[in-house]
Amino acid sequence: MDTFLEVIDAIALFIEVLGVAIIVGGFAITSWRFLHHRMFHEQRAFMHYRHGIARALILGLDFLIAGDVIKTVIIANTGQQVATLGVIVLIRAFLAFTLHVEVEGHWPWQDSRYLGAADGGRRNSPERER
Structure with missing residues (x-):
């Protein structure tokens, strides 16, 4: 059993x-891409x-959890450790929720296919991104 x-x-x-x-690799790759794209304006x-x-954080947090x-x-399934795990999972769920809103620009329960029609197509327009 010990083995x-x-x-x-x-x-x-x-x-x-x-x-x-x-998380570290995603940060490094994303930073390199950012610097590369910044050079070309x-x-x-x-x-x-x-x-x-945000994507690297979400995926890395999934593995950590x-x-x-x-x-x-x-x-080690003591009551205190299970409670600690529960708190960690709640924090991770909150982080995932807020990162989703930050990245996608809408609530997780909203279907992004219909958001463009609801705002007159402004969500994906170049004017919105400036």
């Missing part, structure tokens, strides 16, 4: 390290930069 727990702990650690790597470079960082869930449920 099983050690394997699960190693898997959870790997998933958490992968989450950190996704792309008007929307900053918007793409913010979106790229998965690692925490594995550790809490399989390895």
